[in-house]
Amino acid sequence: xxxxxxxxxxxxxxxxxxxxxxxxxxxxxxxxxxxxxxxxxxxxxxxxxxxxxxxxxxxxxxxxxxxxxxxxxxxxxxxxxxxxxxxxxxxxxxxxxxxxxxxxxxxxxxxxxxxxxxxxxxxxxxxxxxxxxxxxxxxxxxxxxxxxxxxxxxxxxxxxxxxxxxxxxxxxxxxxxxxxxxxxxxxxxxxxxxxxxxxxxxxxxxxxxxxxxxxxxxxxxxxxxxxxxxxxxxxxxxxxxxxxxxxxxxxxxxxxxxxxxxxxxxxxxxxxxxxxxxxxxxxxxxxxxxxxxxxxxxxxxxxxxxxxxxxxxxxxxxxxxxxxxxxxxxxxxxxxxxxxxxxxxxxxxxxxxxxxxxxx
Numbered sequence: 006x007x008x009x010x011x012x013x014x015x016x017x018x019x020x021x022x023x024x025x026x027x028x029x030x031x032x033x034x035x036x037x038x039x040x041x042x043x044x045x046x047x048x049x050x051x052x053x054x055x056x057x058x059x060x061x062x063x064x065x066x067x068x069x070x071x072x073x074x075x076x077x078x079x080x081x082x083x084x085x086x087x088x089x090x091x092x093x094x095x096x097x098x099x100x101x102x103x104x105x106x107x108x109x110x111x112x113x114x115x116x117x118x119x120x121x122x123x124x125x126x127x128x129x130x131x132x133x134x135x136x137x138x139x140x141x142x143x144x145x146x147x148x149x150x151x152x153x154x155x156x157x158x159x160x161x162x163x164x165x166x167x168x169x170x171x172x173x174x175x176x177x178x179x180x181x182x183x184x185x186x187x188x189x190x191x192x193x194x195x196x197x198x199x200x201x202x203x204x205x206x207x208x209x210x211x212x213x214x215x216x217x218x219x220x221x222x223x224x225x226x227x228x229x230x231x232x233x234x235x236x237x238x239x240x241x242x243x244x245x246x247x248x249x250x251x252x253x254x255x256x257x258x259x260x261x262x263x264x265x266x267x268x269x270x271x272x273x274x275x276x277x278x279x280x281x282x283x284x285x286x287x288x289x290x291x292x293x294x295x296x297x298x299x300x301x302x303x304x305x306x307x308x309x310x311x312x313x314x315x316x317x318x319x320x321x322x323x324x325x326x327x328x329x330x331x332x333x334x335x336x337x338x339x340x341x342x343x344x345x346x347x348x349x350x351x352x353x354x355x356x357x358x359x360x361x362x363x364x365x
Contacts (some may be wrong), residue, residue, distance in 0.1 A: 016252050019043065026253030029122035029159075029330070034249055048245035054168060054304035055117065061264060071115045075258055076103040083224075084111075084258040085160075086251075097158035097255050097314045099323065113258055117306040118243040121250045122159060122330040129313040129328050130157055136326075136335050159330060161251060161309035162231060163223040163259040165266035166240070169300040172213045173278040179208040180290035203290065212281040216300075219273045221266045223259030223307070231312060232336035235329040238310050242331070246309075256309060263305065274300060 016025040018036035025034040025043065034043045075084045076094070080101040087094060094103045124132075180203040187200050218240050222231060244250075261269075278298050283291045311330025315337075316323055326337030 016043075016249060024252070027121065027250050029125040032121070032244075034252060045247055045249045048247070054306060057167070057267065057303040057305045060305070061267070071113060072110045073113050073258065074108050075111050076105075076108055078103060082260075084260065086256040086258060094255075095158075097160050097257075098316060098325070100316050111258065114263065114307045116163075116246040116309050119161065119246050119250050119309045120238055120240065120243050120311055120331060122254065122311040124313070124328070124330055124333055126157060126159060126313070128333070129159075129330070132328055132333055132335055133157060133313075133315060133326060136337075157313055157315045157328075159254040160312050160314050161254055161256040162312050163257055164308050164310055165221040165223050165259070165261070165263065165270070166306045166308055167216075167219045167221070167267065167270040167274075167303065168305070169216050169274065169303040170213070171216050171274060171278055171281075171298070171300055172211065173282060173296055173298045174209075174211040175282045175285075175293060175297075176207075176209045176295045177282070177286055178205045178292040178294070179286045179288035180205050180292065182289045205292070208286045208291070210285055212278065212285050214281065216274055216277055219270045221261065221269050221273075223261045223266055224257050232327055235312075235327050235332075235334040235336045237334070238329070238331050240308070243308060251309075254311075259307070263307075267303075267305070271300070274298070 016034055017023070018025050018039060018041050020041040021036060021039045023036050023038040025036050025041075027033075027045075028035040028042065032045045032047065034045060035041070073086050075086050077084055078096040078099065078101055081096060081099040083096055083098050085094075085097065085103065094105075095101065096103055182201055183204055184199045184201055186197050188195050188197050220236075220240075222236075259266075275298060278296065279293060282293055282296065286293075313328040313330055315326045317326070324338050326335070328335050
């Protein structure tokens with residue numbers, strides 16, 4: 006099919022023949038050798054929302070519309086795809102070498118949309134470098150790692166998004182606060198105080214509305230989870246999928262199936278329903294006894310979202326750093342240099358000893 010051919014085709018520079026890569030913050034490919042740029046043709050129609058139940062029942066949860074070349078990391082299990090040719094590549098998560106001869110072809114549900122990188126690798130490295138320079142007691146090797154252009158990888162992370170019309174009937178109680186004056190005994194006699202109490206009344210009804218773009222990380226594994234504080238993308242900036250946006254970056258294949266992703270999205274929808282119900286009941290507090298939640302007209306998309314990742318090993322422990330490829334938000338766990346802390350404490354103790362000596 007046309008999509009398969011488009012994905013497998015390498016983007017060669019019309020000027021010098023070198024492979025071209027996507028230029029973050031634009032809709033262009035750029036040749037790093039001669040500077041030639043080429044616009045990525047935009048789809049005439051917007052990306053499609055796929056009907057969920059039809060896809061699960063008729064097409065099948067494991068069905069695919071395209072094959073993709075994947076490198077499987079034998080250390081951490083990540084499945085990674087690279088659009089252009091490469092001589093050597095390390096896993097974006099654990100830095101283990103990946104071998105081109107190990108490439109396997111697997112099927113995947115073709116992404117409907119992609120959120121192109123807005124930050125290039127230079128800007129991402131500067132964000133990482135400034136963050137490292139601002140933290141105390143960081144090992145010197147970490148600062149060197151922040152300057153290493155090979156240590157930061159741009160990765161498209163797979164997500165499922167789910168839309169649906171939600172209807173929920175409920176029974177519960179509305180709680181309204183009121184206050185009573187009570188006397189209490191103290192050492193100095195008695196005094197009055199206001200005690201808050203709750204007046205409960207029955208409540209029932211229904212709520213309904215449209216749920217738009219519930220995001221479910223489709224590559225969730227404990228050691229590869231994207232931190233929540235950088236997992237905010239403006240999905241209104243999604244564009245129809247074109248494999249040219251992947252050029253120069255690594256793409257991870259989903260490991261959470263569509264069926265499992267849908268199950269997780271229902272839990273999110275349930276939380277949304279409860280928020281709507283509490284708002285509908287009103288009052289100061291609410292109790293929800295029974296609910297009947299129904300979703301209809303469910304649709305989904307497979308989308309790719311941009312993240313920069315750097316991994317660093319210190320004292321046999323691995324640390325990961327993440328930068329949102331759209332907003333520049335950064336998150337990471339950092340190591341501490343024992344010797345820097347030790348010498349600082351020693352220096353403080355010496356200063357205290359000197360002050361104490363002259364104070365006598």
